[in-house]
Amino acid sequence: MELFNEILQTILSGVSIGCIYGLVALGFVLIFKATEIINFAQGEMMVLGAFIALTLINVLGFPYWIALLLTTVLLGLFGMLLERTVLRSLIGEPVFAIVMLTIGLGYFVRSSVSMVPGWGTDTHGFRTPFTDRVVRYGELVLSWEQLAIILMTGALILILFAFFRFTRIGVAMRAASQNQLAAAYMGISVNRVFSLTWTISAALGGFAGVLLSPITFVHMNMGFIGLKAFPAAVLGGFGSIPGAIVGGLIIGITESLAGVYLPVGWKDIAAYIILILVLIIRPQGLFGIQEKKKV
Amino acid sequence: MRFIMKRDYYQDIRLFKYRSTFFWYLALVIGCFLAPTVLDDYFISQLTFICMYSVATVGLMLLTGYTGQVSMGHAAFFGIGAFTSAILSSKGVPFVLALPAAGLLAGVVGIFIGLPALRLSGLYLAIATMGFGFIVEEILVRWESLTHGNMGMMVDPPSIGPLLFESETSYYYLTLVILTLTILAARNILRSPTGRAMIAIRDSEVAAQAMGISMAKYKTTAFAISAFFTGVAGSLYAHKLTFINPESFTIFVSIEFLAMIIVGGLGSIHGAVFGAAFIIFLPQLIIMTKDYMPKYLADQTGLDPVLYGLMIILFILFEPLGIYGRWRKTRFYFEMFPLYKKDTFRREKKYFKAERH
Amino acid sequence: MSFFEAQQISISFGGLMALNGVSFEVNKGEVFSIIGPNGAGKTTIFNCINRYYDLDEGSFIFKDKDISKVRPHVVADLGISRTFQNIELFKNTTAIDNLLLGRHRHRRSNLFTEALFSPFVQRQEIDSREKAEEVIDFLDLQAYRDQMVAGLPFGVQKTVELGRALAMEPELLLLDEPSSGMNMEEIEDLAFWITDIKEELGITILMVEHNMRLVKEISDRVLALNFGVVLTQGDPKGVLGHPEVMQAYLGDEGVSITG
Numbered sequence: 082m083e084l085f086n087e088i089l090q091t092i093l094s095g096v097s098i099g100c101i102y103g104l105v106a107l108g109f110v111l112i113f114k115a116t117e118i119i120n121f122a123q124g125e126m127m128v129l130g131a132f133i134a135l136t137l138i139n140v141l142g143f144p145y146w147i148a149l150l151l152t153t154v155l156l157g158l159f160g161m162l163l164e165r166t167v168l169r170s171l172i173g174e175p176v177f178a179i180v181m182l183t184i185g186l187g188y189f190v191r192s193s194v195s196m197v198p199g200w201g202t203d204t205h206g207f208r209t210p211f212t213d214r215v216v217r218y219g220e221l222v223l224s225w226e227q228l229a230i231i232l233m234t235g236a237l238i239l240i241l242f243a244f245f246r247f248t249r250i251g252v253a254m255r256a257a258s259q260n261q262l263a264a265a266y267m268g269i270s271v272n273r274v275f276s277l278t279w280t281i282s283a284a285l286g287g288f289a290g291v292l293l294s295p296i297t298f299v300h301m302n303m304g305f306i307g308l309k310a311f312p313a314a315v316l317g318g319f320g321s322i323p324g325a326i327v328g329g330l331i332i333g334i335t336e337s338l339a340g341v342y343l344p345v346g347w348k349d350i351a352a353y354i355i356l357i358l359v360l361i362i363r364p365q366g367l368f369g370i371q372e373k374k375k376v
Numbered sequence: 377m378r379f380i381m382k383r384d385y386y387q388d389i390r391l392f393k394y395r396s397t398f399f400w401y402l403a404l405v406i407g408c409f410l411a412p413t414v415l416d417d418y419f420i421s422q423l424t425f426i427c428m429y430s431v432a433t434v435g436l437m438l439l440t441g442y443t444g445q446v447s448m449g450h451a452a453f454f455g456i457g458a459f460t461s462a463i464l465s466s467k468g469v470p471f472v473l474a475l476p477a478a479g480l481l482a483g484v485v486g487i488f489i490g491l492p493a494l495r496l497s498g499l500y501l502a503i504a505t506m507g508f509g510f511i512v513e514e515i516l517v518r519w520e521s522l523t524h525g526n527m528g529m530m531v532d533p534p535s536i537g538p539l540l541f542e543s544e545t546s547y548y549y550l551t552l553v554i555l556t557l558t559i560l561a562a563r564n565i566l567r568s569p570t571g572r573a574m575i576a577i578r579d580s581e582v583a584a585q586a587m588g589i590s591m592a593k594y595k596t597t598a599f600a601i602s603a604f605f606t607g608v609a610g611s612l613y614a615h616k617l618t619f620i621n622p623e624s625f626t627i628f629v630s631i632e633f634l635a636m637i638i639v640g641g642l643g644s645i646h647g648a649v650f651g652a653a654f655i656i657f658l659p660q661l662i663i664m665t666k667d668y669m670p671k672y673l674a675d676q677t678g679l680d681p682v683l684y685g686l687m688i689i690l691f692i693l694f695e696p697l698g699i700y701g702r703w704r705k706t707r708f709y710f711e712m713f714p715l716y717k718k719d720t721f722r723r724e725k726k727y728f729k730a731e732r733h
Numbered sequence: 734m735s736f737f738e739a740q741q742i743s744i745s746f747g748g749l750m751a752l753n754g755v756s757f758e759v760n761k762g763e764v765f766s767i768i769g770p771n772g773a774g775k776t777t778i779f780n781c782i783n784r785y786y787d788l789d790e791g792s793f794i795f796k797d798k799d800i801s802k803v804r805p806h807v808v809a810d811l812g813i814s815r816t817f818q819n820i821e822l823f824k825n826t827t828a829i830d831n832l833l834l835g836r837h838r839h840r841r842s843n844l845f846t847e848a849l850f851s852p853f854v855q856r857q858e859i860d861s862r863e864k865a866e867e868v869i870d871f872l873d874l875q876a877y878r879d880q881m882v883a884g885l886p887f888g889v890q891k892t893v894e895l896g897r898a899l900a901m902e903p904e905l906l907l908l909d910e911p912s913s914g915m916n917m918e919e920i921e922d923l924a925f926w927i928t929d930i931k932e933e934l935g936i937t938i939l940m941v942e943h944n945m946r947l948v949k950e951i952s953d954r955v956l957a958l959n960f961g962v963v964l965t966q967g968d969p970k971g972v973l974g975h976p977e978v979m980q981a982y983l984g985d986e987g988v989s990i991t992g
Binding site: 113167170171174176177178179180182184185186187189190191192193194196202301308311312315319345346349352353354356357360364 | 635686689
């Protein structure tokens with residue numbers, strides 16, 4: 082029974098970290114579907130989000146929930162700004178160049194964060210309504226921080242699902258990701274779809290950053306967790322929204338189990354080993370469909 | 377306007393198209409060899425780093441710039457080369473054997489990485505190679521009996537027979553010779569069927585196959601050559617620093633290599649060298665401009681990466697052909713003076729060019 | 734035994750039968766044209782020959798060898814070369830480099846001799862260039878030899894692509910809509926080139942084409958396809974005048990399609 086509880090506990094902490102991977106992966110997937118670009122600066126959106134929330138809560142004294150909402154909105158605006166100023170002019174350039182550009186953006190954002198007075202290179206933390214609270218269920222002890230991540234990710238996915246399913250612009254975005262030219266002919270402003278995609282994905286990054294803060298604390302390098310979200314996105318097929326979340330969960334759980342039951346070192350590379358295995362066996366990911374260029 | 381009177385097909389396959397080009401390159405090589413007579417040790421050491429990194433970037437350029445396969449894991453080949461050379465040297469293997477062995481082992485690993493690459497395209501490959509980079513880094517850390525893990529390894533300066541390459545100047549000559557050989561080999565491959573096949577794969581895989589080019593053979597070949605050169609560069613790196621540990625071979629090094637070839641100009645050997653030179657000198661440039669900055673900014677540790685990131689962004693936005701592209705435009709301007717048209721190199725406006733549908 | 738043969742080939746994409754039991758034979762030294770309305774499955778036949786798609790059923794026989802299971806590049810090695818409907822040139826290289834790539838299957842060098850650029854490799858390069866220059870002369874491409882392909886006019890790009898296929902010295906040449914996007918004069922040239930390729934170079938041609946006049950002028954035999962099924966095949970006049978073919982193109986009104 083004790084072993085069972087231990088495994089359950091490990092899996093649950095894996096699920097909660099997996100949710101974060103999933104959220105970041107979702108950010109990748111949305112942008113990839115719309116523009117075929119992978120945004121390597123997605124992790125830095127988390128950093129920015131976490132630091133903004135930190136300032137809102139610790140310095141300006143906002144309550145957690147307001148701060149979470151405000152951060153998400155601010156990051157969304159930042160994403161929109163980024164798309165307008167930098168990325169829009171690059172439509173049609175080689176994908177690799179744009180990816181490299183997002184890597185440059187990542188460096189820029191991360192180091193800029195370290196230059197802001199009061200943020201710097203130190204590790205910070207802020208209080209949340211879940212801090213130091215636990216739920217007991219028999220032998221099982223769950224921290225609210227982990228549960229909150231799982232619940233809020235779930236809620237966010239429902240909102241996104243409804244958005245893509247029922248709103249006009251959501252359907253337009255799905256259409257544009259299927260076939261940009263046809264969507265443009267149907268009167269969808271593809272530029273607006275791109276802009277919105279970057280907005281949503283940056284907002285998701287910010288949201289994930291705030292959620293993650295109680296677990297990893299706020300630090301300029303917390304965005305490197307984004308590197309683990311790549312395997313998650315690939316696992317899910319890099320074009321599928323549920324795929325991204327499932328991929329994130331698989332990576333999170335494996336990593337968590339590897340951390341407890343495998344020799345030291347395996348935890349950090351478990352995600353990549355899965356990644357390479359999946360790519361060898363099923364290059365299009367678990368949920369992806371293989372597409373061929375028309376000649 | 378220069379033109380060539382062609383009387384012989386051999387004129388088409390020469391390394392230097394014009395005789396004057398040959399003399400300019402000769403002057404460059406002589407200049408490089410005379411450099412130590414006028415420059416101080418510090419500067420020579422910087423030049424050594426440029427030569428060393430250029431060997432790696434020429435390798436990466438063949439893979440990414442010419443074959444179109446993006447690798448975000450080249451630090452792994454660099455690391456494999458460095459550790460192979462270090463371990464062999466510590467066992468008493470002479471440098472003349474350790475150096476090619478480092479390249480060969482990296483090359484063999486490159487073949488194995490090239491195999492999954494057959495089924496992956498574009499960004500999937502980039503991510504897979506990134507994963508490979510992480511795995512190799514972790515192996516270097518954990519295989520302590522061989523690599524001493526995070527403790528790192530001491531490496532002796534190399535010697536070939538009676539020649540000991542210990543001083544800055546002698547090591548500079550060593551790397552310069554190896555860089556020259558690397559560039560010659562790369563140029564030769566590029567003007568032969570293999571090089572053309574690599575370019576064909578970059579431009580159209582479908583057409584390449586229809587012309588009888590085997591994806592399996594040429595993608596793995598490209599990976600192998602690229603990894604070989606990067607491994608050799610790793611070996612040079614180990615012997616230059618005389619101390620290595622796995623932290624020197626992280627994803628950031630892979631990104632630095634990519635930044636070098638992008639900044640230098642994708643798809644040209646010149647670009648590989650220019651890019652390496654630029655990125656090596658960048659910290660120098662930053663230090664030089666620090667005196668003119670506000671004190672708060674100049675004291676920030678984050679200044680280097682901010683400018684580094686900014687530079688990548690600016691290059692991609694405004695000079696996507698890199699330094700070599702800028703150089704060609706400038707040369708063209710003088711050749712055509714005063715007839716130069718501003719739009720000669722204007723980018724074609726491409727719109728919604730999705731490969732998926 | 735025929736030179737090239739398709740035996741009951743079928744392929745479907747997600748339930749849609751693109752080709753359904755198509756069979757035909759191409760004799761050595763003839764121009765064999767495939768016609769049919771858009772979406773009839775013409776280009777799909779080429780893509781299957783090239784192993785870009787896997788056949789669901791049936792096989793291709795080339796000189797008594799089943800080539801429907803070989804790896805894609807082997808098709809070219811056996812002597813089948815092709816052009817593409819929407820131009821698949823190596824865009825960022827010069828016209829001559831594209832032609833030299835056509836010579837790929839004739840190379841005898843390996844990586845090590847190439848890295849040293851040994852006299853043997855030099856000799857081989859010069860031979861390749863001689864052959865490429867012959868093709869340039871044949872197709873009047875002299876003016877474009879050293880130009881980047883990406884900047885060339887569409888018609889010239891199509892010609893370069895034809896040149897690349899010829900530089901390979903194939904035995905069977907697959908032409909996918911060679912005249913599409915070309916202007917009047919270019920089509921006139923093309924008609925002569927195709928006849929010359931057949932008669933002077935002795936290369937067998939399998940062609941997909943929409944320009945009925947061109948088909949009628951230069952084909953020895955024609956096959957008409959609609960919705961992946963063979964309507965009829967035979968001599969050009971008979972096929973083009975066949976009522977089912979006219980119906981497929983024009984609907985029920987019986988108007989002559991050769992104009």
